Amino acid sequence: MLAMMKTFFRNIHLYLSLASGLVIALVCFTGGVLVFEKELEQAWHPERYFVTASSQQRLPLEQLVQAVKAEIPQAKVTGVKVYADPLRTVEVSLAGSAPMGERKSEGQRPKQPEKGGKPGAKGEQRGGEGGRGPQYFVNPYTGAVVGKLNYRDSFFFTMMALHRGMVGGAAGKLIVGVSTLFFLFIIGTGIVLWWPATRKVVKQRLTIKWGASWKRLNHDLHLVLGFYSSLFLFVFAFTGLAWSFEWFNKGIYTVTGSEMKNPEPPKSQVLPGGKAIGLDAAYAAARSQAGDAAFFAIQLPKDSAESIRVNLLRPNAAHETAGDELYLDQYSGQVLGKLAFEDRNLGQRVRRTFRPIHVGSIFGTPSKIIALIVCFLGTTFPVTGVIIWLNRLKxxxxKRNTVLTAQ
Incomplete structure (x- = not known):
């Protein structure tokens, strides 16, 4: 009976791996590349993100925006992001993009890409990751525009599009999602197959015999490293489902008994002939509410009734997506409301935690290093697994030939 169960799980493990192995390897590889995206981007283009120490006063935000408009007269600025770090540049977002502190809202479904085109931005907060417009980087002391980034044309956008299957449109995204589901079953059946029958075998299943033949070494690399990385891979795959399936997102809110829809932001009090406040006034109002924030991402209103939305991250935030939102009247600068991360419902807090868990940033650099190693190990398992299968077939x-010869 036990042998039959092992065979059953081995067949599931094998056939699901053969069906999705290439996709899993690609997703793991691109996921590993994206783990240190921010750090690599800043290392490759430090002039975009950092300035030298200066004794000069910071220039008004309006002046920095005008510097961008001087280069692009038709530019429509949608927001700016200001860091507390005096050595960081100010980031200016143009039409079609979101202030860089924002992420896709929980429960919102991104628009599928046009056939043969790139993903759209519908359903995301003014762009989200795939829909960012041009971003300009300005020296806050000199007003010089020191860099530009169009995320869609970047190396990391290509990696992200491959990772999520967006290069294949709706079909590609579905393939990645189904392969991720298969991967969860592959990991589960792999643990069952790894589980030792006796205590004597435990040590063998936990250590790699480096001096053995290449077949045994390949076998150990698959089983031993697969066991050590299985929990992490399961967590990464499970959280990844949130970017593939709407039903999974809805399930988060159903399980937590929470509303999926975000609270409606308060509106500005429209005044006849009223003049909107500037970015500097909005920034001053935000700083008066949370002067110790790591950054302020100010999003300008789209119409005459919207409020100015400011995303900010407090120093004691649980993780990078545990930010707060501040709403300002666009005419008076009065604070209309604040939505702290801890004031969101359970479903929204859980959903916002998925990203830092998925990319390995939940505990900072140590968890990122683990994520990087595990992702690249995940790339090898389809290869070592196929080699094991081919060796068994051989x-x-x-054995059959030997039996036939004996007959």
Missing amino acids: KAKK
């Missing part, structure tokens, strides 16, 4: 064929 062994079974040799």
